[in-house]
Each structure stands twice: as structure tokens, then as C-alpha cells.
Amino acid sequence: MSEAALPTHVSVMLDEVLDAMNLQPGMVVVDGTLGLAGHSVAMAKQIAPGGLLIGIDWDQAMLARAEARLKTETDGVEISLHHADYRALPDCVREACARFGRRLLVDAILLDLGLNNAQIEDALRGISFRQNGPLDMRMDVSKGVPLSEILKTISARELEQILWDLGDERWARQIAKVIVERRKTHPIETTDDLVDCIQAAVPAAKRDKRLHVATRSFQALRIYINGELDELQQAIESAARCLNPGGTLVTLAYHSGEDRAAKHAFKALSQGEGFTNVFKKPLRPSEEEVARNPKSRSAVMRVLRRNDSGEEQ
Ligand SMILES: C[S@@+](CC[C@H](N)C(=O)[O-])C[C@H]1O[C@@H](n2cnc3c(N)ncnc32)[C@H](O)[C@@H]1O
The missing domain is CATH 3.40.50.150 (Vaccinia Virus protein VP39)
Structure with a gap:
């Protein structure tokens, strides 16, 4: 490009x-x-x-x-x-x-x-919930593993803690539970897969109308995976x-x-x-x-x- x-x-x-x-x-x-x-x-x-x-x-x-x-x-x-x-x-x-x-x-x-806008808008980085892409989220791709790898094994308890501590996500427990259940049958490999889990966990009527339902979780997981x-x-x-x-x-x-x-x-x-x-x-x-x-x-x-x-x- x-x-x-x-x-x-x-x-x-x-x-x-x-x-x-x-x-x-x-x-x-x-x-x-x-x-x-x-x-x-x-x-x-x-x-x-x-x-x-x-x-x-x-x-x-x-x-x-x-x-x-x-x-x-x-x-x-x-x-x-x-x-x-x-x-x-x-x-x-x-x-x-x-x-x-x-x-x-x-x-x-x-x-x-x-992070900067060019990183957010690059679908291949998997940072934004607005575009489908591989669920990576790393800023330095020469180190560590993509988020999709971490989501294969992380415990529901640790996931809940990350969503709560780094994203102030009050549905942290429910989201963590859906991710751990869903990965048994369907690996969570794309940003859309993760958005689907979050949408399934947070009842539509209870969502904050000012924020996309996935905002807090994506922020928390990005901060976590990059140790920001x-x-x-x-x-x-x-x-x-x-x-x-x-x-x-x-x-x-x-x-x-x-x-x-x-x-x-x-x-x-x-x-x-x-x-x-x-x-x-x-x-x-x-x-x-x-x-x-x-x-x-x-x-x-x-x-x-x-x-x-x-x-x-
Ligand atoms: C908000 S942007 C900077 C934008 C820049 N001031 C400009 O005007 O174009 C933040 C940048 O810092 C980098 N960054 C974030 N955390 C970092 C870290 N711990 N070490 C090195 N670079 C980091 C990101 O990769 C990103 O490119």
C-alpha cells in the first residue's frame, strides 16, 4: 500500500x-x-x-x-x-x-x-473490534504470542481479573465464562470471534449505550498482552x-x-x-x-x- x-x-x-x-x-x-x-x-x-x-x-x-x-x-x-x-x-x-x-x-x-491511530486502524493487528482480523494485539510482534494463543489456555479466573482490573468491565465474570466455554468447541481466533463472545455474555438491555459493548474488554486485553x-x-x-x-x-x-x-x-x-x-x-x-x-x-x-x-x- x-x-x-x-x-x-x-x-x-x-x-x-x-x-x-x-x-x-x-x-x-x-x-x-x-x-x-x-x-x-x-x-x-x-x-x-x-x-x-x-x-x-x-x-x-x-x-x-x-x-x-x-x-x-x-x-x-x-x-x-x-x-x-x-x-x-x-x-x-x-x-x-x-x-x-x-x-x-x-x-x-x-x-x-x-497506541496510535495507524495501529488501531490496521485490521491485521487485531486491536480494534470495528474490523475483523486475526486476534493478535501485540505492539511488538517480534516477541510473545498473539492473544488468540493466550485465550486457548488462560483460566476463567485470570481472564476475569484482567477484564476487571484493566478495563473496569463489570461483566468480566460472564465474559470470561463465555470465552472459556466457547473455546471448547470453537477456537477464538479473530476479533469478530471475541466480539461474539462479549455480545453473548452481556445482555443487550444492560449495555452502556455510549460505548461499544467490546470497548472495555479489548482495551483490557491489549494492555495485558503488551504489559503496557x-x-x-x-x-x-x-x-x-x-x-x-x-x-x-x-x-x-x-x-x-x-x-x-x-x-x-x-x-x-x-x-x-x-x-x-x-x-x-x-x-x-x-x-x-x-x-x-x-x-x-x-x-x-x-x-x-x-x-x-x-x-x-
Ligand atoms: C500515541 S502514539 C505516538 C504518536 C506520536 N507522538 C505522533 O505524533 O505520531 C504511541 C506510540 O508509542 C509506542 N509505544 C507504546 N508503548 C511503548 C513502549 N512501552 N515502548 C516503546 N514504544 C511504545 C506505540 O507503538 C505507538 O507507536
Whole structure:
């Protein structure tokens, strides 16, 4: 498929992110969740000439598209791309800074958490209940197994716990029961198979009219299979320690679990002398942005700055 025909992603709170970072030519920035490089292209323009952009994504398909875009839309910056989990951000920074002969600390870091529209709209990824496709859901297909494999053996009890904890799904027990019953005769291999199980478990009259009946379960299973919340707070804290004095870390979260991790990390770090939580109340997208890009509506932005002294208590 040509690039123009592929699904795109609209970067969220772009102006607010750039304002918070106050980037200058020559700076070193890290985009820990590169996606389709929307934020990265804008950041790269501000650190040119002479800057270094370090981009990380655990999805090879996103990295390939981001690389092509960065090549054509940026100039005068060095670029280091890494197929990695942002939990390994300090390693990526060390590697990139050594390769380009830079100091080991960076001026700004962005973590735009979660997934992007191009991943959701790709039926072959099995992330969306709106299109039928193989039930995979992995962001990094070089690791682990597809969700369809897990659903063959997982216990009803564990499944219920995942749906409840990660999706706030109040029909978790019933959905888990239907999945475990149905797999005895029919393997659950596609997104439609999973939607059928959920529809069979949740009585039509009791469904929340504002949400598709499968929304919560799909979200929970995606977060589970990708370990999206695992050690997230520690990862954010380690990322912040890669900042230069005066440097800025911005998080954008779209799920309460992700934002909780960012909030706790910022609180832990700013209790010492080393960091300041810039906005006590997180920023939200403007009404104008939500009208233009409804997918931005759940975004919560937090900003942490490393103090000029750079010291921690
Ligand atoms: C919301 S999108 C980023 C969109 C990007 N800011 C843009 O403007 O195009 C999040 C990206 O982060 C990646 N991602 C999510 N969790 C990750 C993790 N733990 N490690 C590395 N990449 C991750 C996803 O694959 C996805 O491409």
C-alpha cells in the first residue's frame, strides 16, 4: 500500500508540548513513543541546526514509517532510531549519545503513551473490534504470542481479573465464562470471534449505550498482552534521571492507569530537590482541539522539569 493510502495519526497537544519544552538549536531530545513521528518532526525543526533526536518505538512498522517521514521532513539534525521498549530509554540514550559524541544527558523527553491511530486502524493487528482480523494485539510482534494463543489456555479466573482490573468491565465474570466455554468447541481466533463472545455474555438491555459493548474488554486485553502498565512508574522515573539540569519531561496519557503512573512518578521525583512538577493540575486539550480531533479528548498532559542545580535529595 502506498504511504498516502495508509492510516495516519494526528499528534495530540502539539503546541502545548512544544511550549513546555522550550527547545533550542543544538539540543538533544528523546521521543520515547515515536509513532508516526508527528511530535518528533516538530521537535526536530526546533533543535535544528545541530540537534540530536533519539526516537524509540517497540513497533517496527511505526519505526519504518517514522524513519521515512523524518528523512523527508527534517534537515540539519542527527537522528538515532531504536526498536525498543521505552523502559530501556536510558540504554537508548547512552547508545545514541556515545554514537554521536554527545554528553549523556538530554534536554527534553516526550512519552505520548498508548497506541496510535495507524495501529488501531490496521485490521491485521487485531486491536480494534470495528474490523475483523486475526486476534493478535501485540505492539511488538517480534516477541510473545498473539492473544488468540493466550485465550486457548488462560483460566476463567485470570481472564476475569484482567477484564476487571484493566478495563473496569463489570461483566468480566460472564465474559470470561463465555470465552472459556466457547473455546471448547470453537477456537477464538479473530476479533469478530471475541466480539461474539462479549455480545453473548452481556445482555443487550444492560449495555452502556455510549460505548461499544467490546470497548472495555479489548482495551483490557491489549494492555495485558503488551504489559503496557508494567513498571511504568519506575520507567518514567528512570527516564527523568536522563535529563540535563533545566530539561523537561512531558507525558501524555489516555488511560487512567497510565496517568496514575505518571502522577506518582512526578510526585516521587518532585518530593526531592531535583525536580519540579510544573503544573499541579495536569493540562487537557482545548475545546478547539477536541472538536478538530475527537480522539484527543481523553488526553492528560503532565510536565516535569529537572531543576537547574540538577540535584536530588
Ligand atoms: C500515541 S502514539 C505516538 C504518536 C506520536 N507522538 C505522533 O505524533 O505520531 C504511541 C506510540 O508509542 C509506542 N509505544 C507504546 N508503548 C511503548 C513502549 N512501552 N515502548 C516503546 N514504544 C511504545 C506505540 O507503538 C505507538 O507507536
